[in-house]
Amino acid sequence: MKVLAILYTGGKAAQEEPKLLGTIENQLGIRPWLESLGHEFIVSDDKEGPNSVFQKNIVDADILITTPFHPGYLTADLIAKAKNLKICVTAGVGSDHIDLNAAVERKIQVLEVTGSNVVSVAEHVVMSILLLVRNYTPAHEMIERGDWQVSEVARNAYDLEGKVVGTIGAGRIGYRVLQRLLPFNCKELIYYDYAPLPAEAAKAISARRVEDLKDFVSQCDVVTVNCPLHEGTRGLINADLLKHFKKGAWLVNTARGAICDADAVAAALKSGQLRGYSGDVWNVQPAPKNHPWRTMKNPLGGGNGMVPHYSGTTLDAQARYAAGTKSILENFFENKPQEPANIIVGVGKYETKAYGQR
Numbered sequence: 001m002k003v004l005a006i007l008y009t010g011g012k013a014a015q016e017e018p019k020l021l022g023t024i025e026n027q028l029g030i031r032p033w034l035e036s037l038g039h040e041f042i043v044s045d046d047k048e049g050p051n052s053v054f055q056k057n058i059v060d061a062d063i064l065i066t067t068p069f070h071p072g073y074l075t076a077d078l079i080a081k082a083k084n085l086k087i088c089v090t091a092g093v094g095s096d097h098i099d100l101n102a103a104v105e106r107k108i109q110v111l112e113v114t115g116s117n118v119v120s121v122a123e124h125v126v127m128s129i130l131l132l133v134r135n136y137t138p139a140h141e142m143i144e145r146g147d148w149q150v151s152e153v154a155r156n157a158y159d160l161e162g163k164v165v166g167t168i169g170a171g172r173i174g175y176r177v178l179q180r181l182l183p184f185n186c187k188e189l190i191y192y193d194y195a196p197l198p199a200e201a202a203k204a205i206s207a208r209r210v211e212d213l214k215d216f217v218s219q220c221d222v223v224t225v226n227c228p229l230h231e232g233t234r235g236l237i238n239a240d241l242l243k244h245f246k247k248g249a250w251l252v253n254t255a256r257g258a259i260c261d262a263d264a265v266a267a268a269l270k271s272g273q274l275r276g277y278s279g280d281v282w283n284v285q286p287a288p289k290n291h292p293w294r295t296m297k298n299p300l301g302g303g304n305g306m307v308p309h310y311s312g313t314t315l316d317a318q319a320r321y322a323a324g325t326k327s328i329l330e331n332f333f334e335n336k337p338q339e340p341a342n343i344i345v346g347v348g349k350y351e352t353k354a355y356g357q358r
């Protein structure tokens with residue numbers, strides 16, 4: 001079979017660090033195995049435009065492997081051209097780069113390595129909340145500049161204790177974020193999700209569900225976004241919803257960039273409606289050099305915690321999603337059932353409830 005993988009270039013770092021498995025250099029560690037089974041394996045980072053390796057090879061590929069960190073965007077148009085495509089594997093979590101409705105129609109299966117990097121992301125979210133609330137980055141930049149003016153950074157630094165923290169999406173990541181925040185003695189941990197947590201799970205972290213989104217955001221000092229990107233969440237956090245946030249709230253989004261309206265977030269930070277915004281996901285990846293999120297600031301010159309998309313791609317996570325990708329392929333080649341939690345789209349139907357209410 002023809003297996004096509006769109007991964008990112010790791011360069012010198014990937015040559016020096018073989019554990020960077022999600023790169024075109026280290027190829028998820030599966031080339032020798034795939035070739036020993038007689039499969040053809042094409043790996044590239046070249047994914048944009050009709051002449052890209054991605055678009056040229058998708059027409060007769062049987063299997064597509066992509067990663068959310070450098071997504072090969074499989075649109076409905078490309079799906080129509082991909083005559084042999086049977087299965088798409090996301091090396092990681094989050095398959096919004098694939099037109100899932102078109103995959104359902106064409107009976108192309110879509111699988112993720114569910115759970116492979118949820119702890120990695122949850123840790124990043126907790127870190128980001130603390131960095132914003134404590135005004136860490138401007139304080140560190142002050143030190144690098146050679147300055148020392150405590151009041152300049154303390155004037156916008158707070159404790160997390162006593163604050164209300166809420167997650168949009170209380171699945172694997174959202175729940176783990178709240179779990180990890182328990183010892184910080186927040187005033188309250190709340191969540192917004194159409195799927196209520198099982199009673200025992202909610203009780204274990206004393207989490208309260210709020211059913212109306214505007215009502216939910218108006219109660220939060222910190223909002224963290226942990227739901228997939230789909231028709232119901234694209235642009236969910238826009239100028240209108242941001243008006244309902246508490247003035248000076250902090251927002252952390254490691255889910256998907258397009259869940260937030262980029263210009264509305266930048267404007268809310270500039271006006272002080274948001275005190276801080278942090279995350280690693282962007283509406284286009286790689287983000288253009290002039291993307292407003294690279295340099296946006298609050299009125300005091302801080303509040304920006306943006307990094308490239310890497311929260312879910314620690315070396316620990318890469319080992320897990322590389323092994324998970326291999327195991328999905330093995331099941332596929334040997335006609336064995338897949339792990340149910342990994343199936344986003346089965347043959348002709350959605351197998352998950354996480355990508356929107358249908």
Ligand code: NAI
Nearest residue numbers: 093094169170171172173193195227228254255311312354
């Ligand atoms: P999950 O499937 O365990 O949980 C997602 C939750 O979001 C579900 O409970 C679902 O009901 C809820 N949800 C869906 N639509 C919603 C809506 N409109 N409003 C409120 N809640 C909604 O998924 P998991 O593992 O927690 O991952 C969540 C997302 O995080 C992924 O889909 C992906 O986009 C992102 N992610 C980001 C990574 C990174 O490196 N930055 C790595 C891994 C995941």
